[in-house]
Amino acid sequence: xxxxxxxxxxxxxxxxxxxRRASDHEGYADMADRMMQLAHLQPGFLGVESVREGAxxxxxxxxxxxxxxxxxxxxxxxxxxxxxxxxxWYEAYEIRVAxxxxxxSFGRSxx
Amino acid sequence: xxxxxxxxxxxxxxxxxxxRRASDHEGYADMADRMMQLAHLQPGFLGVESVREGAxxxxxxxxxxxxxxxxxxxxxxxxxxxxxxxxxWYEAYEIRVAxxxxxxSFGRSxx
Numbered sequence: 001x002x003x004x005x006x007x008x009x010x011x012x013x014x015x016x017x018x019x020r021r022a023s024d025h026e027g028y029a030d031m032a033d034r035m036m037q038l039a040h041l042q043p044g045f046l047g048v049e050s051v052r053e054g055a056x057x058x059x060x061x062x063x064x065x066x067x068x069x070x071x072x073x074x075x076x077x078x079x080x081x082x083x084x085x086x087x088x089w090y091e092a093y094e095i096r097v098a099x100x101x102x103x104x105s106f107g108r109s110x111x
Numbered sequence: 112x113x114x115x116x117x118x119x120x121x122x123x124x125x126x127x128x129x130x131r132r133a134s135d136h137e138g139y140a141d142m143a144d145r146m147m148q149l150a151h152l153q154p155g156f157l158g159v160e161s162v163r164e165g166a167x168x169x170x171x172x173x174x175x176x177x178x179x180x181x182x183x184x185x186x187x188x189x190x191x192x193x194x195x196x197x198x199x200w201y202e203a204y205e206i207r208v209a210x211x212x213x214x215x216s217f218g219r220s221x222x
Binding site: 004014051052086090093097099101104105106 | 114115116118121125127129131160162163164167168169171189193197201202203204205206207208209210211212213214215216217218
């Protein structure tokens with residue numbers, strides 16, 4: 001799961017989700033796995049990158065339009081995960097929706 | 112260092128740097144610390160969030176303009192770090208420059 005995403009040429013959209021977890025992790029891992037699965041099935045989904053180091057996590061998901069992000073944010077299971085997140089799992093988070101305008105990649109030939 | 116950034120109301124810009132490290136880490140930590148210090152001194156710098164989990168890292172830095180990102184990318188010490196990165200430290204990376212159009216935050220009152 002923790003891999004780099006291959007995305008098309010810009011423009012496209014990114015949802016940058018940064019969070020600080022609370023001490024209550026019960027049910028968190030299952031929810032996170034389920035949200036990953038669901039996101040991949042959403043229309044307009046292009047990829048996701050997610051890492052956590054201690055309490056701080058960054059998940060960046062990529063989408064072909066603002067409408068795709070909007071639809072995903074309103075998905076009924078995602079809504080419930082958001083509610084549980086605010087209630088139990090997160091001390092703080094920020095979601096930034098951004099339009100990717102340029103991208104540049106590097107990969108060694110031996111990969 | 113691994114904390115959430117407080118950023119102004121959109122619009123502003125994000126540089127999303129995702130990487131997969133190579134096995135050679137020599138000098139990497141010092142460079143990463145130095146780049147963090149330098150970034151904070153750059154004109155137009157708004158904040159940075161950075162986490163690593165195993166080989167995969169995500170660093171998102173926030174800037175008040177595209178020009179600020181451009182200047183930072185051309186900083187002479189940053190250029191040298193980029194060169195060493197491609198030569199030694201990274202197997203692959205992607206840099207995406209994006210315009211943040213919306214942001215929403217959550218923080219518990221007990222913080």
